[in-house]
Amino acid sequence: MTDPVIVGFDGSERSLRALIWAAxxxxxRGCPLYIVHVLPSWEMDFPFHPPGRWQSASRRGAAILSEAEAMARESHPDLEVGCQQLSGSPSEVLCSVSEQAHSVVLGARGEGGLGNLLFGSIGLQVAGHAAGPVVVVGQLTTGHHRVVVGTDGSPHSVSAMEFAFDEASLRGSKVRVLRAWQMPVPAEAPERQPDPGEVEAEQRREVEEQLADLHKRYPDVEIETELIRGKAAPALIRASDRADLAVVGSRGRGGFHGLALGSVSHALLHYGTCPIAVVRPRPERTPA
Structure with a gap:
């Protein structure tokens, strides 16, 4: 069976945007949509809540799921839709179900022109620890026909590039590849700076090598490549203004080992103005 797209839904406006994107x-993709509503475990914490609180929350969750399922089926009548109410820590539950998902989609606040500025801790935890791609939908953007992806050549950005090309091919969009670079500081004789033109040319060669295989696999996807001398996060945030999706690896070459999210992905989640996909290399699955 094809892995489903899983969306977390709590009935809020931001989760509705996520549901629309995920459906x-x-x-x-021609794959199932799986809608998940999580009842936080604190709903069961007696005597802190009155008797019947859990049952009431469970009934409310079932109604929320029923509404979400109806909306998904109405917009896509041929779509296979499933739904389930689970309990526990929302971030832990969503990370757990991500192991059997193509991707997990979450909503983020995007009102007031602030992009995902108010993106919460649950979303950050899921984006940082899920087994596969996580798409965070703050604002639904259409009409740009462009998927933006940042790359630095790291394994995480390689996975991000593959995800971006796959999405662009499905949507009939072009891919805009951004590579930010800065002048290296030689460990020895730091006063002897390398030639900027040579550094940029080497960066461009790396990008072209990375794109060669993707171009063969996705010949229908138009490619725009831009090298920017400077930091990656501001460039990607600016580019998100003119994209229907921005894709980034969960961390790149400069990330500290053990951190769930790098500074670039973290900044893009907070300030990007289109749906953001955070992608990491998927671990090998253990055969059932």
Whole structure:
């Protein structure tokens, strides 16, 4: 069975945006949509809550799921839709179900022109620890026909590039590849700076090598490549203004080992103005 697109839904406006994005993505992929509503475990913490609190929350969750399922089926009648109410820590539950998902989609606040500025701790935890891609939908953007992806050649950005090309091919969009670079400081004789033109040319060669295989696999996808001398996060945030999706690896070459999210992905989640996909190399699955 094809892995489903899983969306976390709590009935809020931001989760509705996530549901719309996830249903469309699942329909494009021809895979199931799986809607998950998580009842936080604190709803069961007696005597801190009155008797019947859990049952009431459970009934409310079932109604929320029923509404979400109806909306997904109405917009995509041929889409296979499933739903389930689970309990526990929302971030832990969503990370757990991500192991059997193509991707997990979450909503983020995007009102007031602030992009995902108010992106919460649950979303950061899921984006940092899920087994596969996590798409965070703050604002639904369409009409740009462009998927932006940042690359630095790290394994995480390689996975991000593959995800970006796959999404662009499904949507009939072009891919804009951004590579930010800065002048290296030689460990020895730091006063002897390398030639900027040579450094940029080497960066461009690395990008072209990375793109060669992707171009063969996705010949229908138009590619734009831009090298920017400077920091990656501001460049990607600016580019998100003119994209329907921005894709980044969960961390790159400069990330500290053991950190779930790098500074670039973290900044893009907070300030990006289109849906953001955070991608990491997927671990090998243990055969059932």
């Amino acid at each position: 469309n993505d699942a329909a494009l």
